[in-house]
Amino acid sequence: MSFLFRLAARSAWNRRFTLGLMLLAIALSSAMLLGIERIRHEVREGFSQSVSGTDLVVGARTSPVQLMLYAIFRIGGATNNMGWDSAQKLAKNPAVAWTIPLSLGDSHRGFPVLATNGNYFEHFHYGDGQALHLSEGRVFGSVFETVIGAEVAQHLHYKLGDHIVLSHGMGSLHLTDHADKPFTVTGILARTGTPVDRTVHIGLDAMEAIHLDWEGGAPMPGLSIAPALVKKFDLTPKTVTAVLVGLKNRAAVFGVQRDIADDNSEPLMAVLPGVALDELWQVVGVGENALLLVSAMVVIVGLAGLVSAIMASLGERRRELAVLRSVGARPTDIFLLLALEGLAVMLAGVVLGVLLLTLALVALGPFLSAQFGVTLHATLPAAGELQLLLWTIAAGFLASLLPGLRAYRLSLADGLTPRI
Amino acid sequence: MSDAAIALRDISFTWPGQKTPTLALDRFDVQAHEQVFVSGPSGSGKSTLLALIGGIASAQGGSVAILGQGLDALPASRRDRFRVDHIGFIFQQFNLIPYLSILDNVLLPCQFSAYRRERALAQGQDLHAAAHSLLRSLDLAPDLWRRAVTQLSIGQQQRVAAARALIGRPEIVVADEPTSALDSDRQHAFLDLIQHECEQAGASLVFVSHDQRLAERFHRRIALNDINRCASMEDAG
Numbered sequence: 196m197s198f199l200f201r202l203a204a205r206s207a208w209n210r211r212f213t214l215g216l217m218l219l220a221i222a223l224s225s226a227m228l229l230g231i232e233r234i235r236h237e238v239r240e241g242f243s244q245s246v247s248g249t250d251l252v253v254g255a256r257t258s259p260v261q262l263m264l265y266a267i268f269r270i271g272g273a274t275n276n277m278g279w280d281s282a283q284k285l286a287k288n289p290a291v292a293w294t295i296p297l298s299l300g301d302s303h304r305g306f307p308v309l310a311t312n313g314n315y316f317e318h319f320h321y322g323d324g325q326a327l328h329l330s331e332g333r334v335f336g337s338v339f340e341t342v343i344g345a346e347v348a349q350h351l352h353y354k355l356g357d358h359i360v361l362s363h364g365m366g367s368l369h370l371t372d373h374a375d376k377p378f379t380v381t382g383i384l385a386r387t388g389t390p391v392d393r394t395v396h397i398g399l400d401a402m403e404a405i406h407l408d409w410e411g412g413a414p415m416p417g418l419s420i421a422p423a424l425v426k427k428f429d430l431t432p433k434t435v436t437a438v439l440v441g442l443k444n445r446a447a448v449f450g451v452q453r454d455i456a457d458d459n460s461e462p463l464m465a466v467l468p469g470v471a472l473d474e475l476w477q478v479v480g481v482g483e484n485a486l487l488l489v490s491a492m493v494v495i496v497g498l499a500g501l502v503s504a505i506m507a508s509l510g511e512r513r514r515e516l517a518v519l520r521s522v523g524a525r526p527t528d529i530f531l532l533l534a535l536e537g538l539a540v541m542l543a544g545v546v547l548g549v550l551l552l553t554l555a556l557v558a559l560g561p562f563l564s565a566q567f568g569v570t571l572h573a574t575l576p577a578a579g580e581l582q583l584l585l586w587t588i589a590a591g592f593l594a595s596l597l598p599g600l601r602a603y604r605l606s607l608a609d610g611l612t613p614r615i
Numbered sequence: 616m617s618d619a620a621i622a623l624r625d626i627s628f629t630w631p632g633q634k635t636p637t638l639a640l641d642r643f644d645v646q647a648h649e650q651v652f653v654s655g656p657s658g659s660g661k662s663t664l665l666a667l668i669g670g671i672a673s674a675q676g677g678s679v680a681i682l683g684q685g686l687d688a689l690p691a692s693r694r695d696r697f698r699v700d701h702i703g704f705i706f707q708q709f710n711l712i713p714y715l716s717i718l719d720n721v722l723l724p725c726q727f728s729a730y731r732r733e734r735a736l737a738q739g740q741d742l743h744a745a746a747h748s749l750l751r752s753l754d755l756a757p758d759l760w761r762r763a764v765t766q767l768s769i770g771q772q773q774r775v776a777a778a779r780a781l782i783g784r785p786e787i788v789v790a791d792e793p794t795s796a797l798d799s800d801r802q803h804a805f806l807d808l809i810q811h812e813c814e815q816a817g818a819s820l821v822f823v824s825h826d827q828r829l830a831e832r833f834h835r836r837i838a839l840n841d842i843n844r845c846a847s848m849e850d851a852g
Contacts, residue, residue: 198726202715209714514709520671521706522779523699523727525692610671611704612662612791 199528203535206515210508214540217501221544224497225587226552228490232580233552235483237571242479243472245389246439248320249295250448251465253277253285253455254437259466260475266297266437267468268390269307272365273299276434281461285438288454290447293318295439298402298432301373302365306347308395310402310432316342318441321389331355332382338401338430339422342382346392353380361395361405363412371413373405376422400430440465494587498541498594505537505598509605516606530603537595545584545591549576620682620787620819621645621668627676628663638663638674639844643837647786650810650820652833659839661823665791668821669702670694682786699728703780703818705790705809710776711764718760721746721778724785731783738784749778753808769796770805777809784816791823799828806832 207214246267254262255275264270276298286294295318298310316327316334332355335342343353353359358377362370378397386392404425408418420428442448448467455465516529524532556563556573563571576584623643629636638660645651655661666672667679670686673694679686682701686694703724711720722742725732732742739745750760753774759767767775773793780788790809794802806829813820822833830836 205714206712514706515712518706518710518712519723520695521669521698521704522723523695525695527692610662610666611669611706612665 199531200535202519203532203539206512206532207536207539213504213508214536217504218540218544218547220497220500221541221591222547222551224490224493225545225548225584226555228494228583228587229549229552229576229580230555231486231490232583233571235487236577236579238483239476241388242476243469244322245472246319246321246468247324248318248441249439249468250442250445251440251452251455252437252468252471253440253463253465256462256464259464259471260478262437262464262466263468263471263475265299266439269299269309269394273436276436277438277463278434278461279432281458281463282435282438284460285440285455288451290442290444290451291440292443293441295319296399296432296435297437297439298399298434299436300365301361301363301402301405302370303347303359303361303395304351306344306351306393306395307365308361308397308402310397310399312399315396319391319439321387321391325387327387327391328385329382330385332380335381335396335398335401338398338404338425339376339378340381340398340401341378342384342396343380344384344392344394344396345386347395348380348383353383355380355383359395361397363409375419376405376425399432399435403430403432404428494590497544498591501537501540501544501591502594502597505533505595506601509533509598509602512602513605513609516602517609517611520606520609521611524606526603526606529606530599532599533602534595534599537598538592541588541591541595545588549584618647619644619680620647620649621821622680623667623677624680625677626667626674626679628667628672628674630663630672636675636845638667640842643842645787645819645821647819648814648817649835650813650833651822652830652836653821653823653839654825654827654830654836655823655839656825660843660845661791661839664839664843665789665823668787668789669704670698696728699724700730701786703782703785703788705773705776705780705788705793707792708769708772708796710779711772713764715764716760717750717755717762717764717767717775718743718746720764720775721750721782723779724783728783731785733783735783746778746782749782749812750775752812753778754804770801773797773805774808777805777812781812781816781818785818787819787821788813789821789823792825793822794824794826794829802826802829 252262252266254266255273255277257274261271265273282294282296285291293314295311295314299307301308313334320326329342330345332342341359347353357380359380360377361373363373364370378401384391407425407428408415408420440451442451452465452467455463519529553573556571560571560573621644623640626638626640626643627636628638643664655664663672667674668681670689673679673687681697684697686697689697712723715723725735725742735742735745739748755771755774755778759771764772776793794805797805810820810832
């Protein structure tokens with residue numbers, strides 16, 4: 196048996212160029228499979244950890260998924276806002292520990308602008324309950340000050356003291372600027388890997404201030420209020436987009452949720468972020484599965500290539516197999532010889548694939564994190580990934596039986612004199 | 616009868632998927648220590664005869680006995696073992712495994728057969744010594760042994776193949792047109808060596824060739840066309 200191993204190894208070494216190419220193909224396809232699985236995992240992880248510690252998200256009645264999309268992910272816009280008095284009432288609810296009012300709608304060079312208050316920096320948590328903290332500067336104090344997310348700062352090369360101009364509405368084309376009221380960057384948040392990184396934060400009063408001389412989504416002609424004068428106006432917001440709520444006791448969550456739904460003064464809804472995130476993920480998850488399917492196909496194509504390469508080599512090896520038969524190799528030995536080769540290439544390919552991916556992540560990890568906000572760690576395969584790799588190897592093992600079987604049948608038919 | 620190395624009786628053999636038999640003969644005998652010339656052009660059933668002797672195929676009718684052992688009674692894996700234990704093969708060409716060294720090529724039968732390994736060890740201090748002495752007596756100088764198989768000339772390759780067939784002193788050596796790729800001078804030189812070695816080892820030699828000029832060097836000549844009732848007429852020359 197050990198002689199067969201050595202024979203298979205020597206034979207493979209003799210054809211190292213062809214097999215090396217196959218090895219590379221297997222390595223690349225399994226690296227791709229693993230890479231996609233890892234991205235999938237990280238994205239899902241990041242997704243479900245984009246908010247934590249918040250018990251309820253409250254907003255005007257819409258679908259829970261919709262509410263999550265704009266309140267947490269800052270995607271799309273709210274169809275309806277909720278009144279400031281409702282937000283105030285919520286904050287005074289005895290079961291409520293804290294509230295974070297959120298007001299959305301403006302943007303800065305494609306990044307969403309979020310108006311909120313100091314509670315945001317104190318009570319908003321993400322991941323496993325990590326709080327936000329500033330990598331530089333301080334939280335906004337006076338009206339025209341802003342705290343920007345890490346990605347905003349990195350992408351637009353902003354530093355403390357820079358002046359930025361906000362635009363009305365979301366998107367990047369044909370927006371009207373709030374050019375008359377520039378903001379000063381006073382703080383930059385540390386990276387979180389959540390939508391916070393892509394957000395420009397201002398105070399609720401600032402949101403009011405930049406819209407003082409606006410009506411119906413456009414500046415009022417002939418009316419312009421200088422920045423210095425805004426403090427003379429009442430800057431209390433009339434509406435907010437959503438409110439994040441933290442409770443004193445989590446057990447009260449369903450009671451508070453029902454109270455909000457039953458409140459007749461304004462039609463509001465309260466959703467549990469975890470439940471809504473799961474619902475949202477089911478929508479996004481279809482694409483994710485398609486991605487995994489594509490990479491599985493890449494593996495299958497790689498395997499087909501391996502099998503056909505070994506099969507093709509069989510034609511040239513018939514004399515060699517006949518010689519082995521003449522010196523006592525049984526047809527099962529011939530079968531093993533070929534199956535071993537396929538299996539070894541498969542195994543080595545998968546191991547090389549894992550190595551390649553790890554190297555790629557070490558080299559490209561910071562770039563991926565900066566460019567796509569996906570943080571991939573160069574770690575050993577996790578349990579789920581190992582399972583995927585084992586399936587790949589099992590598929591490879593089955594595939595490598597094919598050339599083995601063909602060699603077995605050839606060696607039975609050829610005997611000692613291959614008819615070539 | 617008891618010292619017959621090869622004894623085939625009333626053979627009839629049809630390859631799977633074919634309607635007519637390829638080989639049908641009453642008897643084919645090779646005695647111990649005998650060197651037999653078998654002339655077999657293509658179509659004469661030569662491959663089939665060798666497959667039967669080697670136990671690769673088994674006949675539908677008749678009996679094949681090698682060294683008194685009836686092959687028909689043995690299961691396929693035992694026949695594989697029996698073949699390597701007692702028969703050394705030399706083919707027309709491409710005898711050697713290209714990715715093994717010359718020494719490893721020679722020692723191949725000892726890898727698959729404990730019997731051949733023991734008999735080789737009885738010849739020399741160790742397996743390498745046994746292989747070395749065979750290679751030397753087949754006129755292959757030590758400086759050739761380290762070369763890649765593909766760097767040898769055809770004649771040298773055939774001599775390595777002969778060393779492989781002879782190592783561990785099998786009782787029978789079957790050579791299937793081993794000289795057809797050699798020029799006339801080298802054919803005789805090769806035959807000199809192999810016939811001498813078979814004599815030394817006490818092995819029977821079955822030498823298959825279509826080259827009648829070599830026939831007179833053997834104890835006995837058998838024309839396969841004459842004894843095989845199924846030899847195809849167009850090839851039977």
